[in-house]
Amino acid sequence: MGCDKDHVHIFCTAHPKIAPYQIVRVFRSTTARELFNRKPDLKRDLWGGEFWTDGYYVATVRERAD
Numbered sequence: 001m002g003c004d005k006d007h008v009h010i011f012c013t014a015h016p017k018i019a020p021y022q023i024v025r026v027f028r029s030t031t032a033r034e035l036f037n038r039k040p041d042l043k044r045d046l047w048g049g050e051f052w053t054d055g056y057y058v059a060t061v062r063e064r065a066d
Contacts, residue, residue, distance in 0.1 A: 020058040028052045 002009040014023055032051040036043045043049045 024056050024058070 010027065012023065028051075035051060042051070
């Protein structure tokens, strides 16, 4: 996992039957829930109470390999 100024990079492995959107959904829900539990004021301060935006980008290692 790595973070830039305005986005997060996650490198993970998963079974081929697990769709990338499912991995993203689990990661987002888990991290947002934990952040809101640790920092209750965060949810109030965010526009609409949502931590993550709707968009994401997924690529496989095979796409980048020669």
